[in-house]
Each structure stands twice: as C-alpha cells, then as structure tokens.
Amino acid sequence: MFVQTLLLASILAANSADEHPAPSNQDASAALRGRSALLAHSYLKAEWRIDAYRNAWKLWGTTSAPDPVADPDGYARAFADYYGLHPAPYDNEGLPMGLRWSKKADGTRTGFQVDCMACHGGSIGGKSYVGLPNSTVDYELLLFDLFRADGRKPPLVPFTINTARGTVNAGMMSVVLLSVRNPDLSRRVFPLLLGANLPELDAPAWWTLKSKATMYQDGRTPAASVRSIMQFLLADKSRSEFEALEPTFADIHAYIRSIEPPAYPLAVDAPRAARGKEIFERSCARCHGTYGPDRSYPSKIVPIDVVGTDPARLMGISDRAVEHYNASWFAEHHRVSPARVGYQAPPLDGIWATAPYLHNGSIPTLHALLLSSERPARFTRPPSTGLEHYDARNVGWNYQVVDPPDPAAPRKPTREAHFVYDTRRHGLGNQGHTFGDKLTEEQRMELIEYLKTL
Numbered sequence: 001m002f003v004q005t006l007l008l009a010s011i012l013a014a015n016s017a018d019e020h021p022a023p024s025n026q027d028a029s030a031a032l033r034g035r036s037a038l039l040a041h042s043y044l045k046a047e048w049r050i051d052a053y054r055n056a057w058k059l060w061g062t063t064s065a066p067d068p069v070a071d072p073d074g075y076a077r078a079f080a081d082y083y084g085l086h087p088a089p090y091d092n093e094g095l096p097m098g099l100r101w102s103k104k105a106d107g108t109r110t111g112f113q114v115d116c117m118a119c120h121g122g123s124i125g126g127k128s129y130v131g132l133p134n135s136t137v138d139y140e141l142l143l144f145d146l147f148r149a150d151g152r153k154p155p156l157v158p159f160t161i162n163t164a165r166g167t168v169n170a171g172m173m174s175v176v177l178l179s180v181r182n183p184d185l186s187r188r189v190f191p192l193l194l195g196a197n198l199p200e201l202d203a204p205a206w207w208t209l210k211s212k213a214t215m216y217q218d219g220r221t222p223a224a225s226v227r228s229i230m231q232f233l234l235a236d237k238s239r240s241e242f243e244a245l246e247p248t249f250a251d252i253h254a255y256i257r258s259i260e261p262p263a264y265p266l267a268v269d270a271p272r273a274a275r276g277k278e279i280f281e282r283s284c285a286r287c288h289g290t291y292g293p294d295r296s297y298p299s300k301i302v303p304i305d306v307v308g309t310d311p312a313r314l315m316g317i318s319d320r321a322v323e324h325y326n327a328s329w330f331a332e333h334h335r336v337s338p339a340r341v342g343y344q345a346p347p348l349d350g351i352w353a354t355a356p357y358l359h360n361g362s363i364p365t366l367h368a369l370l371l372s373s374e375r376p377a378r379f380t381r382p383p384s385t386g387l388e389h390y391d392a393r394n395v396g397w398n399y400q401v402v403d404p405p406d407p408a409a410p411r412k413p414t415r416e417a418h419f420v421y422d423t424r425r426h427g428l429g430n431q432g433h434t435f436g437d438k439l440t441e442e443q444r445m446e447l448i449e450y451l452k453t454l
C-alpha cells in the first residue's frame with residue numbers, strides 16, 4: 001500500500017513544549033539503544049518485493065548495470081548514484097542508506113521499504129553520515145520507479161512530492177496519513193479534510209536537535225516530542241502498537257540528540273575566521289546563538305515579516321490540521337503551538353555540510369545567502385556530493401544558472417528536470433534573510449571563514 005510509503009516520509013509539525021534533561025549516562029545508554037533501534041531494525045511491512053530493487057536498473061535507459069546478484073555492492077552503488085542515495089555508514093545488509101529489508105520473525109526477507117535515512121542520511125566528500133540531510137535524493141523518482149519495477153502503477157499522490165533533488169514534501173505525507181485516523185488513532189473510512197497545502201522542504205540536520213527547545217522549521221513543536229517522530233508508523237500500526245513502540249522511539253530520539261556534526265575537512269584561515277567570529281557575534285548571534293565554550297542558543301522563532309523568506313511552509317499548515325493533531329494521541333504530552341509566527345533560526349553547527357540553505361533549500365551557497373543579489377533564480381543541483389562539486393570559497397555546491405523553461409519545448413524526463421531547482425515554484429522562493437547584504441565583501445568572506453568552523 002502506498003500509504004505505507006508515505007508514512008516513512010512522514011513527520012509533520014507536532015506538539016508543544018517542555019524540557020527533558022536526563023542524567024547524561026542514562027542519555028548515553030538510551031542513545032546507544034536508539035542507534036541500534038534505528039539502524040538495525042525495520043518497523044514497517046514490505047512496500048516492494050525484492051525483485052523491484054533488482055529490476056529497477058531496467059528503467060534507467062542504460063543497456064547494462066552491475067549484476068544485482070553477482071555484484072551486489074556494485075549494483076547498490078549504481079542504484080544509490082541514480083536516485084541520489086548514499087552508501088550506509090552502518091551494516092545495511094547490502095542496501096543503499098535509506099532502503100531497508102523487511103523481514104519475517106525468522107529473519108527471511110519479504111521485500112523492502114524506505115526508512116528515515118532516505119531523507120536524513122547523506123554523504124559529503126565520500127563519507128556518509130546519519131543525520132546529514134540528503135541533499136541529492138530524488139524521492140519521487142525513487143518511489144515511482146520502485147512501483148514500476150514491482151510491476152505496479154505509481155499511485156496517485158494528491159500533492160507534489162518534489163520538483164527538485166534534495167527537497168521533499170514530508171509534511172503533506174504526514175497530513176495525509178493523519179487524515180485517515182481519528183484522534184484515538186482508529187482508522188477512518190473517509191479522510192478528514194484538513195486543508196493543508198505544504199511545499200517540498202529541505203530536511204534539518206539531526207545534530208541540531210539537541211540544542212533546540214522547539215523543532216520543525218516553524219518551531220511550533222516541542223523538540224522533546226517523541227511521538228511526533230512516530231507519525232510515519234501511521235502507515236500500518238494500531239494504537240496499541242504505537243504505545244508499545246513509544247519507548248523505542250524515545251531511544252531513537254536520544255540517539256538523534258547524541259549525533260555530532262562533521263568537522264570541516266579542508267583548511268581554515270584561522271585569523272580570518274577569528275575576525276569573522278566578531279562579525280557573527282555582532283550581526284547574527286542574536287538569532288543563531290553563540291558557539292564554542294560560551295555556547296548559547298536562543299531557539300528563536302523569527303516573525304515572517306522580519307525574516308522574509310518564502311511563507312508557504314508557514315502558512316501551508318492549516319489550523320484544522322494542527323487542531324486534529326493536537327486532539328490526537330500524538331499531542332498528549334506535547335502539543336503544537338496554535339500560533340503561526342515565522343521560522344526558527346536554526347543552530348548553525350556543521351553548516352558547511354548542509355547546503356543548499358534555508359528551509360526550502362533555495363540558496364546554493366553561504367555567499368549567496370549573505371548577498372541576496374547573487375541568488376540564482378534557477379540553478380542546477382550537483383550530480384553527487386563529491387568534493388569536486390563543492391565550492392569551498394562560497395561554501396556550498398557548484399551550480400549553473402539555468403534559463404527559464406521554453407514553454408514550446410518538449411517536457412524533459414523527470415530525472416533530468418529534477419536536477420534544476422526553480423525558485424519560481426510554489427514554496428521554493430529564495431527571498432528574504434537579507435541580513436548579510438550590508439556587510440562589505442571582506443566582512444562577508446571573514447564571516448564565511450568562521451562559519452566553516454562551526
């Protein structure tokens with residue numbers, strides 16, 4: 001069932017607030033349990049048969065690919081490259097990170113499914129990380145090809161999954177799943193009309209969660225909410241199964257909070273970065289906090305008219321959807337705030353690794369983020385996250401500016417079309433956050449040098 005797939009993708013904005021510091025040795029053992037719960041177990045029934053994975057290459061328009069049976073590692077690499085997945089930095093039993101075998105109790109494989117790391121696992125410079133947002137995945141192409149390779153028609157989806165690589169409409173997936181449940185999580189015959197219209201988004205880096213009081217791009221959900229990260233289980237779980245799995249997801253939550261950002265792998269000009277730190281503290285810290293030994297993070301939700309970035313994510317979550325969530329099992333401990341304010345200024349740890357920038361991934365480099373006149377309206381996404389595509393001066397991905405599409409030209413195949421990010425689309429605007437515009441170019445470069453060190 002497609003719902004099952006949607007589910008994985010799920011995660012919506014959910015609840016409201018409280019603090020939860022636990023003794024750190026308790027946290028550490030929860031994080032260890034959570035790591036294995038997340039990376040070594042599957043929670044959902046198979047969505048596709050094993051052969052769908054092995055046959056997918058026949059849809060790639062190539063005449064040959066590594067043999068999935070004779071050369072499973074070669075095939076996994078080719079598969080990952082094609083759809084923008086990455087090798088797993090843990091034992092994923094031969095599958096690219098983001099796919100997972102489904103098994104019977106005796107361990108027999110029954111098929112496979114997508115898991116959290118399809119969106120929350122990435123690589124940079126040839127190294128993979130759990131929690132690094134996947135900035136290259138073409139989620140729609142991946143799902144639809146797997147249905148086709150399984151001999152089924154891709155399902156009709158009542159919203160856009162993604163128009164570009166690296167962004168994905170996880171919010172609508174959650175809303176749709178929740179619309180077919182009552183507040184007590186019993187199933188409904190007719191979906192509730194919740195009226196949400198969310199756009200595709202860039203996933204936040206998991207290592208920022210530990211610093212946050214509130215989470216999701218609009219900061220309306222308490223970061224301590226465990227149940228909100230269980231929404232994907234709506235695909236096939238009952239209320240009692242949710243209750244039984246809650247302690248496991250509390251451990252997964254602890255694991256996510258234990259993840260650290262990768263360090264910048266290239267040289268940093270230390271005196272320049274030190275000058276950049278002063279600029280940061282004057283111009284940026286009031287929203288983004290301070291780093292290093294005197295660390296502080298205000299978890300500030302900045303009003304939309306102040307930050308000025310694309311409002312579609314903020315406005316697209318309807319009051320009805322929030323009310324339904326808040327009436328449900330998910331919100332018993334942590335409710336979504338009813339106030340629609342703006343976007344949360346995120347912690348900037350590991351920011352060198354998480355281009356493209358802003359909640360919708362609309363800006364390819366830090367330099368363009370800090371100089372709004374330089375932002376491209378249409379730009380290419382990189383073919384891979386190898387350092388050969390990395391721009392260490394501007395910090396982010398190399399790109400080419402693309403002309404507006406010619407309405408008379410034939411439509412490009414999906415895969416090719418999704419390599420272009422078009423800021424004219426719904427929710428993908430690159431406006432706002434003009435806080436770097438008034439800096440001199442020298443100050444901007446010093447600031448960028450400092451940002452590499454976070």
Ligand code: HEC
Nearest residue numbers: 008009011116119168170201202203204209215216217229
């Ligand atoms: C289809 C892609 C996709 C999948 C699969 C997915 N997520 Fe997400 N996740 C996102 C996106 C996009 C956001 C940002 C949502 C927003 O703010 O509206 C997000 C947000 C989050 C956040 C909040 C981070 C923050 O700092 O605000 C957490 C935690 C999270 N996801 C955990 C998970 C877990 C755990 C799973 C698997 C059970 C999962 N996600 C599966 C795309 C995905």
Ligand code: HEC
Nearest residue numbers: 283284287302307309343344345346356357358359435436
């Ligand atoms: C008034 C508050 C405010 C100030 C001042 C501010 N920012 Fe931001 N910043 C935000 C908000 C809010 C967002 C998220 C906006 C969005 O995603 O739509 C953001 C996003 C960002 C991002 C993208 C984060 C990501 O994960 O994609 C970076 C990088 C950033 N800011 C750097 C800076 C720097 C450097 C400065 C100083 C020149 C600065 N900001 C000043 C509020 C602020």
